[in-house]
Amino acid sequence: MIPKISITSKISGEHSLACLCTDLKETATIQLSESEKSFLQKKFEKEDTCVITRIPQLLFFGKIKTDKEPYRQAEMARVAGTKLYDALKSAGDTTVQLTNFCEAGFLPDFLEGLLLNTYTFEKYKKEKETFQLENILIFDEKITNEKIDEIINTTKATFVARDLVNEPLSFLTANQFSKEIEKLSDEAGFSLEVFHKKKIEALKMGGLLAVNKGSIDPPTFNILEWKPENARNKQAIVLVGKGVVYDTGGLSLKPTPNSMDYMKSDMGGAAGIVAAIYAAALNKLPLHIVGLVPATDNRPDGNAYVPGDIIKMFDGTTVEIKNTDAEGRLILADALSYAKKYQPQLVIDCATLTGSADIIAGPHAAVVMGNTADKVEQLKQSGLNTYERLIEVPLWEEYAAPLKSPIADLNNLGVREGQTTIAGKFLEHFTDYKWIHIDMAGPAFRKEKEAYRPAGGTGFGTRLLYDFLKSQTE
Template structure:
């Protein structure tokens, strides 16, 4: 169930009401007794308690004392995170709806509060046999804010929906979501959003000589796919497209370099980059943003059989580059390289890829941000980083120095696909850069794509990371 955000002009005595305020003086005093006001002030002053609830039997009234943070981006995130806390308490009370009242004329902050509620209220219960007993009760959030537009609310619902769809795909097991099925899901998303979608089958992929994608697919019983989603509105402000490329490894065993122990447990999530760019394009198209955008998702699983690709193989890629295979568990970059090479035919304004690519990025950044690199895209990277600060999907730029290319030199092929033990996230990015000739940004989302436990607006499991980031970036160009 998705939590839907609505606009309202009033509330009644039986509505569950939420007051996010920066000062208790901003409350509607007639709703509270003097003892209740004193209670809140005392517990805040003595214990720094910020969230209070009063059960009136017919309804529940919530008061949330907000930080008066000066930094706009941090303030918006505070509102989202207080929305997360409210979501938990509202579900604890088994409430179906709440009305959030803007007493301080802060429409953007109130919308961020609702965003936090809706994003964290996500659940994936498809495979629960008693889902009806476990579903969150909170289905609607009504916003009473005079200067908040219906369009802003509609766009937020679109973004939340896109994140939920992305999360659903990442949470699905490969037994359901193989490369063919994920392409079908992308087709459905595109059709609903009004975008054009083309799925290249194995025969077409072979004709395009996408050797990287085909090599990884050799160990699979299912054929690969290459999905192209296109949003090209008549009023587009750009003639050359912005292309979003997402890694679509629907399951990663590591191939012949098989993952051991628990390292394979969550590998259904290795297509999170593909789900992110598809979710972003879905939202962009539904919101009818006047920007020409494409999304490419090459997809396969990486498994082991008697025909799987092996270390020492020399693979000829889409652009003719020969690649020496060093470790079959570095498969994602092989798919992405073909997609990045294919993007050249569109003469793009910018290409951004998103991938759960390296453990190196996860170890360096953790779950709190995205490891990012850029080539010929300094200005665009700055804008993307600003978008990341706004939605709090923050980028950490890693160096992309030419010297890292030395790690990829091969004695028997044009290039190796894997560097040494150090700087793995960077050398992976440098490998991908080899297949570009345009402004390029690489996002390694390995850390925040899938969580063991909830954090901020993200539930445990799939987070939908980068959907909001990419949408915000494209919206800034509209």
């Protein structure tokens, strides 16, 4: 639950106080004893945060290093917000005041880090977290209620993405995923159309249908649309998300340790684009956005598709199956082909697509590639703004060569070397518009908590995409 947040005209001595500063001189308005000043100075020589306990209140100080780039400074403010929440939780303090002594306006980032660290996923736990931060009072002339509302909404959206990734297949089947999107559409006001199996068969979406053949649960194809009357773009921006709600690898079965045991997260790309559209609708972005989410699980049942099969995709391309664990690109390809009907201004797809993307970037970034250099640069800037960073790789023609097949138009695997880009080249075949591909296999799901990113689903992509979409309205 998001705490109540309000702007205050003065700082009260009744509640804990947290501030950002670049230098101790900036904190002169806070009355500190000589021993407290000495303690704070010594702490700041080694650390970026300091907590002074004045029972029952806390004084919290976050230091922003001026020798860092602005986006790094903003991330320092978010991490300080994370540490503030941990200190409040430890003290059982449910109300805090935030202020900023830095010349630059980092209080929104401070607030965002604080809020993002309040997330818990306790639906299946008998014993639940009892601490709840209730009130945040903000003393800062640079922040507005509109900005606070925007941060609240993007935080809520990030939590939505985290929840979706954390849900197990025992609950989040493809059909249930569609029902969860429907709840979000009812709340935020975007529209939703769901294609069920008969419609998908009529459309001949061969990639989605092939991956679904081994499942007892039918697939869905979800079309989300946010189209306000004041939309500034004549052609829609289309977001496509890989919605493999669980991936065993199919008949090309994955090993269990550190692989299949995390595969409920294989719809992290879909979760991110759903949450980004939810945030755009909540914040009333004046932008026409379409979301496409093909959803299924990938299992090795008796009628599952097999290596050696040849399938026909939605656009008529034939694909020789070399590995049933290269399934994400098959369902994305059908969605990318379907996106052509919108004559889009731009298409961005997000997917936990290849293990090699994790090897390239680890949990610290996603891999990006595309055929529109200026939009890729804008997206990379949004990656810095939100600290959901992107590493760009090229789409050289040589990476398409391993996808040739002697018996079909393409094969779905290629070779091991350069696999992240090879997968991108496979997807590129199904595009004829400006297009960007994000492979977020590394940062979508974490084994351990880091700052405001929890263990489990991180919600990666939500804030990144929202920031990019917002930039397209400015």
